[in-house]
């Protein structure tokens with residue numbers, strides 16, 4: 001099967017979630033601010049993922065039960081809800097926003113930005129919304145087509161909407177906007193396929209007026225300011241023509257003490273440095289943490305985790321500001337566990353590393369040199385012109401966007417960690433990630449001062465869920481095996497577990513309404529490529545339509561129940577008596593499928609929850625149905641992109657290939673053999 005470079009890059013990337021300027025005073029970000037609510041991603045502006053609530057605690061969590069559930073339709077649901085003033089807000093699918101009464105689970109309103117209909121080519125990037133934000137009577141959400149939208153939190157009516165991208169660009173929004181000081185900050189995805197100059201933009205939360213923008217990589221023409229001039233010196237040739245990258249698709253953190261924002265930037269684009277920067281240079285500010293003045297967006301400092309990045313090692317993972325006692329002195333630090341496997345503790349006043357140690361298996365570098373701040377790479381990691389290199393971690397990261405949490409009470413950081421390896425080979429277009437059996441994942445409690453794991457529990461499958469910590473000495477985290485769990489913050493003992501009937505890896509939240517503490521998590525899963533996900537299909541039913549997706553809310557003494565998990569659907573291919581083998585068609589169809597369809601429908605047509613498994617789809621056996629879905633966009637509003645550039649013949653090639661795969665799968669199943677491929 002031909003897998004184009006662009007498709008693979010994309011697959012790798014995808015698998016890969018008030019008032020005016022505040023004067024000095026107690027930092028808004030302290031745990032004392034809005035203790036009852038969870039108004040944005042990670043709860044506070046500093047995104048620590050920690051709640052000071054204690055009604056549900058290590059002593060009574062055994063009595064936690066389901067208070068209510070709310071059924072969601074098929075589509076993306078690995079997303080972080082928020083809660084404010086007794087209302088839970090969530091953005092599922094392509095930013096479909098739902099407001100639910102937190103006590104009863106009753107729907108208050110819904111808002112649909114109709115993103116699939118206007119997203120055009122961007123809809124092909126799979127994904128959906130990973131979260132939203134609440135502030136001062138407004139809800140904020142980004143869309144796949146690049147809009148940032150503000151809604152009236154009471155009614156769901158649009159207050160304002162701005163286009164954050166440029167006409168014809170590849171910038172799309174999946175991440176949650178972050179709010180501080182009456183401002184909204186948003187970045188974008190898109191630094192993997194089409195040359196894209198990454199940026200973050202800050203808007204006035206009331207009006208949507210643009211306040212500032214910071215570019216993460218230089219553009220063509222004269223540098224806009226000193227920060228861009230400094231970055232331009234680290235690129236060679238006409239870099240902007242080939243790529244750029246550094247997109248901020250997730251991590252943005254406000255530091256109230258210093259009135260700064262930290263942004264985490266993505267991989268350099270394209271991955272191969274020889275194609276973008278004559279094979280040299282650090283390529284700032286990709287794969288880096290950049291500190292910006294929160295009022296002006298002006299550069300303050302940067303720390304690059306991977307200079308001259310070539311492995312999709314984003315630093316887009318959450319960054320947690322804290323004050324830690326290091327060598328007897330309180331130090332203002334910023335902590336990040338990016339994809340590359342090192343846990344960084346930076347001095348957030350200067351951006352200098354204080355310590356950096358591996359929190360997962362790392363074989364691309366021996367250590368981080370704290371004097372230069374640079375990783376000491378092993379030679380084999382720059383694999384161009386060398387033997388293939390089985391690298392750990394992978395482009396999906398030792399830690400990805402599903403957040404870690406920091407408990408100031410236990411002093412520990414709770415990290416969802418993946419242990420995986422991927423083979424990189426030269427020439428690049430021919431590499432295929434090969435995942436050794438026995439991938440593992442963990443929830444790790446990490447001591448950021450000693451840079452050591454204190455405890456770890458193994459999680460099912462390679463993708464462990466996002467974690468939160470509470471002052472009730474608990475860590476909540478769900479897993480692919482459908483369990484949603486509470487662990488003792490101190491030693492990792494599992495104190496409570498609930499069968500969520502579907503994977504529950506989305507970041508949970510906790511909040512209090514009228515003296516009752518609740519915990520909410522959204523269930524469901526959809527991988528954009530089955531290539532990484534074969535093992536899970538054996539542990540859970542990931543069928544796009546059959547898998548239940550729900551909002552689950554728990555309280556002490558909750559007595560609500562869920563229907564049993566549905567059995568996996570029969571997966572029988574529709575009768576197809578007219579099918580006749582044709583090798584040439586098969587090969588053309590396989591190529592076109594790989595180039596256009598695998599992200600959602602899966603490698604070798606084995607789907608993993610992001611879209612229906614086409615081998616068993618009745619829409620495939622009839623040519624007209626198939627063409628109306630694929631070329632005319634009959635299911636566009638439901639998230640199936642329109643491929644109107646495909647000719648009738650190419651569409652038939654794809655349909656032929658899908659039918660062939662359906663027969664193959666059926667035949668092998670009958671013979672009692674594991675289906676090939678994937």
Ligand code: HEC
Nearest residue numbers: 123124126596597600611612617619629630635638639640
């Ligand atoms: C960005 C994700 C995405 C991509 C890329 C994509 N699809 Fe889909 N596709 C979907 C989703 C989601 C649905 C289900 C829509 C619904 O709810 O009915 C779907 C449904 C379909 C269906 C109808 C299946 C059924 O049983 O209802 C067909 C046929 C189909 N896609 C073919 C293709 C082909 C062929 C390609 C490549 C040319 C492709 N799709 C690429 C997301 C995608």
